[in-house]
Amino acid sequence: MRAFFNPEGIMIIGASAKPGKIGHTVLESLINSYHGRICPVNPKGGEIMGLEVYRSISEAPECDLAVIALPAEKVPEAVEEFGKSGGKAVIVISGGFRELGGRGAELESEMVEKARKYGIRIIGPNCIGVLDTHSGVDTFFQPRYAMKRPFRGHISIITQSGAVGIIALEWLAERGVGVDKFISYGNKADVDEIDALNYLKDEDSTRVIGIYLEGLNRGREFLKILREVSRKKPVVIIKAGATAHGARAAKSHTGSLASDIRVFEGAIKQSGGIIAKDMETFMESMSLLSMEKVPKGGKVAIVTNGAGPCVLLSDKIGESDTIFMARLSEKTVKSLRKELPPIVSLENPLDLTGSAGPEWFDTAISHLENDDGVDVIIAALTLQDEPLAANWQKLPRILSGRKKPVMVMASGGEFTKKVSYEIQRKGVPVIEFPDRLIGALENSVRWGRKIGK
Amino acid sequence: MRAFFNPEGIMIIGASAKPGKIGHTVLESLINSYHGRICPVNPKGGEIMGLEVYRSISEAPECDLAVIALPAEKVPEAVEEFGKSGGKAVIVISGGFRELGGRGAELESEMVEKARKYGIRIIGPNCIGVLDTHSGVDTFFQPRYAMKRPFRGHISIITQSGAVGIIALEWLAERGVGVDKFISYGNKADVDEIDALNYLKDEDSTRVIGIYLEGLNRGREFLKILREVSRKKPVVIIKAGATAHGARAAKSHTGSLASDIRVFEGAIKQSGGIIAKDMETFMESMSLLSMEKVPKGGKVAIVTNGAGPCVLLSDKIGESDTIFMARLSEKTVKSLRKELPPIVSLENPLDLTGSAGPEWFDTAISHLENDDGVDVIIAALTLQDEPLAANWQKLPRILSGRKKPVMVMASGGEFTKKVSYEIQRKGVPVIEFPDRLIGALENSVRWGRKIGK
Numbered sequence: 089m090r091a092f093f094n095p096e097g098i099m100i101i102g103a104s105a106k107p108g109k110i111g112h113t114v115l116e117s118l119i120n121s122y123h124g125r126i127c128p129v130n131p132k133g134g135e136i137m138g139l140e141v142y143r144s145i146s147e148a149p150e151c152d153l154a155v156i157a158l159p160a161e162k163v164p165e166a167v168e169e170f171g172k173s174g175g176k177a178v179i180v181i182s183g184g185f186r187e188l189g190g191r192g193a194e195l196e197s198e199m200v201e202k203a204r205k206y207g208i209r210i211i212g213p214n215c216i217g218v219l220d221t222h223s224g225v226d227t228f229f230q231p232r233y234a235m236k237r238p239f240r241g242h243i244s245i246i247t248q249s250g251a252v253g254i255i256a257l258e259w260l261a262e263r264g265v266g267v268d269k270f271i272s273y274g275n276k277a278d279v280d281e282i283d284a285l286n287y288l289k290d291e292d293s294t295r296v297i298g299i300y301l302e303g304l305n306r307g308r309e310f311l312k313i314l315r316e317v318s319r320k321k322p323v324v325i326i327k328a329g330a331t332a333h334g335a336r337a338a339k340s341h342t343g344s345l346a347s348d349i350r351v352f353e354g355a356i357k358q359s360g361g362i363i364a365k366d367m368e369t370f371m372e373s374m375s376l377l378s379m380e381k382v383p384k385g386g387k388v389a390i391v392t393n394g395a396g397p398c399v400l401l402s403d404k405i406g407e408s409d410t411i412f413m414a415r416l417s418e419k420t421v422k423s424l425r426k427e428l429p430p431i432v433s434l435e436n437p438l439d440l441t442g443s444a445g446p447e448w449f450d451t452a453i454s455h456l457e458n459d460d461g462v463d464v465i466i467a468a469l470t471l472q473d474e475p476l477a478a479n480w481q482k483l484p485r486i487l488s489g490r491k492k493p494v495m496v497m498a499s500g501g502e503f504t505k506k507v508s509y510e511i512q513r514k515g516v517p518v519i520e521f522p523d524r525l526i527g528a529l530e531n532s533v534r535w536g537r538k539i540g541k
Numbered sequence: 542m543r544a545f546f547n548p549e550g551i552m553i554i555g556a557s558a559k560p561g562k563i564g565h566t567v568l569e570s571l572i573n574s575y576h577g578r579i580c581p582v583n584p585k586g587g588e589i590m591g592l593e594v595y596r597s598i599s600e601a602p603e604c605d606l607a608v609i610a611l612p613a614e615k616v617p618e619a620v621e622e623f624g625k626s627g628g629k630a631v632i633v634i635s636g637g638f639r640e641l642g643g644r645g646a647e648l649e650s651e652m653v654e655k656a657r658k659y660g661i662r663i664i665g666p667n668c669i670g671v672l673d674t675h676s677g678v679d680t681f682f683q684p685r686y687a688m689k690r691p692f693r694g695h696i697s698i699i700t701q702s703g704a705v706g707i708i709a710l711e712w713l714a715e716r717g718v719g720v721d722k723f724i725s726y727g728n729k730a731d732v733d734e735i736d737a738l739n740y741l742k743d744e745d746s747t748r749v750i751g752i753y754l755e756g757l758n759r760g761r762e763f764l765k766i767l768r769e770v771s772r773k774k775p776v777v778i779i780k781a782g783a784t785a786h787g788a789r790a791a792k793s794h795t796g797s798l799a800s801d802i803r804v805f806e807g808a809i810k811q812s813g814g815i816i817a818k819d820m821e822t823f824m825e826s827m828s829l830l831s832m833e834k835v836p837k838g839g840k841v842a843i844v845t846n847g848a849g850p851c852v853l854l855s856d857k858i859g860e861s862d863t864i865f866m867a868r869l870s871e872k873t874v875k876s877l878r879k880e881l882p883p884i885v886s887l888e889n890p891l892d893l894t895g896s897a898g899p900e901w902f903d904t905a906i907s908h909l910e911n912d913d914g915v916d917v918i919i920a921a922l923t924l925q926d927e928p929l930a931a932n933w934q935k936l937p938r939i940l941s942g943r944k945k946p947v948m949v950m951a952s953g954g955e956f957t958k959k960v961s962y963e964i965q966r967k968g969v970p971v972i973e974f975p976d977r978l979i980g981a982l983e984n985s986v987r988w989g990r991k992i993g994k
Contacts (some may be wrong), residue, residue: 096782110927184884197850222825229895230925230930234957235954235956247846247849249849250849251846251848254925255850255952255953257924258954259954298850302852322769328856331854366853366974366976367952368852394702394707396700396701396702396753397702397705397820399755400673400779400819402782403781407642423649431637442636442682442703443636470704472683472687472688474566474683477686478561498706499713500687500688501711501712501714503686503687503688504687521819521821
């Protein structure tokens with residue numbers, strides 16, 4: 089497995105000189121981020137983007153990893169050739185295999201047979217491959233102008249669907265949240281979620297794992313490895329193909345059948361896994377777990393300069409069995425009364441009104457974090473309001489480095505996004521809407537409970 | 542009510558020369574967009590941003606509308622003076638009234654008494670006032686660098702909470718969706734949701750109405766006017782203060798008590814109103830209803846170049862009682878087989894694979910819209926994939942102007958957002974995630990059913 093992430097040399101079999109072709113974009117992605125040896129292979133030879141092109145696999149220098157972007161028909165032979173050349177691992181980007189049935193399924197079996205013969209591991213086919221922000225491996229055929237790559241960080245993602253993976257990666261990149269490794273395994277002819285989990289279990293750079301699953305072929309083994317990994321780090325799982333329609337869609341997509349969702353979710357939770365109910369909660373949960381201290385419990389204090397969104401947030405808290413509104417201690421109320429202006433009514437949510445600048449938030453949070461009845465502080469910010477907007481530079485410092493977890497809820501346009509990004513880069517999560525915030529926070533509180541915080 | 546939106550002259554009582562003060566930013570907002578007479582009033586006199594400042598209300602030229610940004614104590618007298626000067630309508634931005642109880646509540650009553658004496662209508666207090674994209678009235682104390690204003694369009698918003706209103710407006714502005722009028726009524730000392738609905742009922746420029754509600758003082762009258770308006774245009778409602786916690790938060794926010802949510806939602810639906818279950822569905826529903834043709838029914842055909850998100854979408858459809866997967870007719874399947882490459886498996890969702898360019902989508906949509914069993918077409922786009930990304934300029938034309946409603950599901954970073962914006966400007970809604978798409982589409986289908994499409 090190590091050869092996928094830290095290879096000595098990468099061969100691109102099916103490299104293309106034509107912009108727009110998959111074999112061109114993959115090469116471009118690698119040139120942009122991988123600093124080891126890159127060997128394009130194409131019978132035409134010549135040169136692409138300044139690199140010498142080898143006419144055949146046997147002519148190319150030995151490489152640990154090959155990325156194959158050839159028509160399905162030609163893949164089994166290429167795998168054999170690469171095996172002979174001493175290669176260790178192959179990522180097959182191409183589609184046209186088991187997902188089409190018939191001849192496609194046969195080709196997939198042939199390819200696997202060849203690989204086994206030479207002890208080669210395969211990721212794919214029908215996938216977008218691997219991203220490793222540390223080693224620079226990047227096999228995406230999504231050009232950089234169309235898809236932003238994330239920073240180096242601590243989230244690793246395992247996904248059956250490339251498209252879902254792309255959404256998650258860009259979502260994290262846009263918010264300044266870092267990623268470690270990414271594995272899109274498509275038809276999982278060889279490497280599957282179990283192999284990937286097993287590998288990531290001992291990678292110290294990975295602190296949070298996210299998995300998008302459609303079907304499972306080795307259910308029991310998956311739960312076993314999930315239980316092991318979940319002792320060390322949180323694993324957030326989103327399962328698709330839950331309904332009959334979804335299952336049919338999943339089947340035609342990567343050729344595996346989805347199982348009954350409720351049984352599945354129960355088993356996941358029992359094994360220590362964390363379920364995300366939708367894509368946004370999936371991303372928010374990974375992001376939150378990678379960023380903030382884990383809360384000691386679910387008692388929340390809210391402080392705001394715009395109450396409406398907090399009423400909606402309170403509603404969501406009222407529906408939760410994990411998150412509760414904290415009751416502020418008499419001491420806290422007394423201190424707040426002394427230091428905040430009289431227009432602030434001393435309840436939870438603590439409404440500082442639209443006149444609040446960063447200092448009022450500083451005062452409020454300082455007292456709330458000293459209250460034993462408070463586990464998490466949510467600052468619900470209307471960043472468009474003048475006193476906050478004009479002094480936003482003070483916010484990242486005020487919100488970060490607190491004794492207790494602080495989260496921000498804020499939604500808006502360009503300006504709000506810019507401020508949110510800066511706050512998030514300081515390790516304070518910013519979530520836009522109440523339901524997503526509560527969904528992610530519930531997962532974080534449950535994780536905290538599990539690891540005995 | 543007309544004086545709020547099309548006033549002859551606007552007085553700013555409490556105008557300030559100091560940047561950062563509410564009385565300064567409101568003046569700036571008006572100067573930026575209102576082309577009628579603007580009269581700042583401040584006892585200090587002088588000049589602000591090139592405008593002559595009047596020392597008193599009586600010295601200023603007659604104006605229909607006054608925006609008041611004075612401490613609560615001074616507001617009743619200002620209303621009286623403005624009444625004497627011949628004014629018709631007042632927007633009170635200031636807080637410090639009923640929401641604080643005690644003296645604040647008294648001041649609010651005094652203010653209302655003065656207004657009644659002179660036949661003046663009041664919006665507020667404790668609000669952000671009015672935005673009218675046609676007349677240019679803009680009383681926001683949110684500076685333009687921190688809050689983008691929306692285009693001229695057909696959605697009008699009525700909101701008890703300014704902060705929720707700001708989020709909705711910027712959300713629409715960022716997506717290029719147009720707005721007609723906006724009313725933030727805060728404590729609703731006089732004008733409430735009923736007056737606002739009554740006014741918007743006959744405004745032809747308003748085609749969709751959105752309401753954020755915390756409490757209702759005149760429930761029966763509200764349902765009556767809702768029934769009337771809903772005969773002509775869709776009214777989307779989000780209700781906060783649903784739980785005990787939310788209700789407490791709502792109470793301290795604008796001083797009214799929230800009622801039981803389930804009873805309320807039932808009554809709203811019976812009166813033809815449309816319920817949004819969360820903020821994002823609120824915005825998506827308004828946006829969708831303002832944009833696309835109303836579907837004839839809930840049978841959906843999906844076409845995609847990245848199947849994973851469609852499996853999640855199929856799951857959501859499987860859970861819906863309003864939206865269903867269409868069964869493609871034999872004729873459609875036959876035509877698709879003839880014109881699309883063999884790697885496309887002819888099911889619904891129709892997976893064109895990552896190799897699909899705009900032309901494949903064109904072909905697919907042309908056949909799907911001719912299928913009588915299809916009411917709505919969803920193009921689930923992975924815009925990061927090369928063949929689509931490199932030829933994205935063709936997409937707005939291909940997707941718009943179809944016989945049947947077409948919606949796009951796409952999620953990503955900067956590039957995806959740019960393309961989505963261009964598609965949306967052509968009247969084709971783009972929604973990021975499955976649950977939001979289905980939430981909004983359900984509302985659209987229900988509306989279509991109601992008006993007998």
